[in-house]
Amino acid sequence: MNVLVLSGPNHRFAESATVIHEFLTAQPRMTATLSEDKNLLASPELNQFDVCVFGTGFTRSVAQPDGTVKREPDLTPAQEDGLFQFVANGKGLIGIHGTGWWIGGRAVDLIGGHANWHPPGATFTVNITDHQHAVTRDLANFEVEDEIYMSAYDPAIHVLATAEWQNRAHPMAWVKPYGQGRVFYTTLGHGPGTFARPAMQQFITQGVQWAATRD
DSSP states (O other): OEEEEEOOSGGGHHHHHHHHHHHHHTSTTOEEEEEOOGGGGGSGGGGGOSEEEEOSOSEEEEEOTTSOEEEEESSOHHHHHHHHHHHHTTOEEEEEGGGGBSOOHHHHHHHSEEESOOOOOEEEEEEESOTTSTTTTTOOOEEEEEOOOOEEEOTTSEEEEEEEETTEEEEEEEEEEETTEEEEEESOOSSHHHHTSHHHHHHHHHHHHHHHOOO
């Protein structure tokens, strides 16, 4: 199994990507490549990978001269097209945290949901809601210090984990198909500390294995 961990500074993912690459590399029968080269998404080289772990997101915040902040695309059209085709043609995508932040259009169709607000970061419990799925197999509820995204999402997604805020359960992870490929997305991952937790490492590892599986 060949995995691309696409790193970058957006959403602090460069810090997390290093941790993710390290624990995926330790898995038997799994080869992980860590790269910051987003041009890989528009290159034939992308096809050598079975799964892409993507956490830098589709948009970034850019400060304007008048002090306001503007959202701008983080990928070129060619890079974005390459990622969509990669998944639609039967490969896997692991979307991390900021991948679902301030997105619209076909990016929402790919990921299955999006968010543009969250309460202050806190320590909370991630509740596994489907213990039978391959991604959550043998995974118990676990605690993280992170952000709880207030996500709008397609009701067709399959929610795997939630967290409580204001007496309501909010989805923290889900899976969905996209074309011939598979998508696993988690809102978790604001910083590398989340991925240092053994339960989160198991969650991501099993997500990668599931996304790479072909029925």
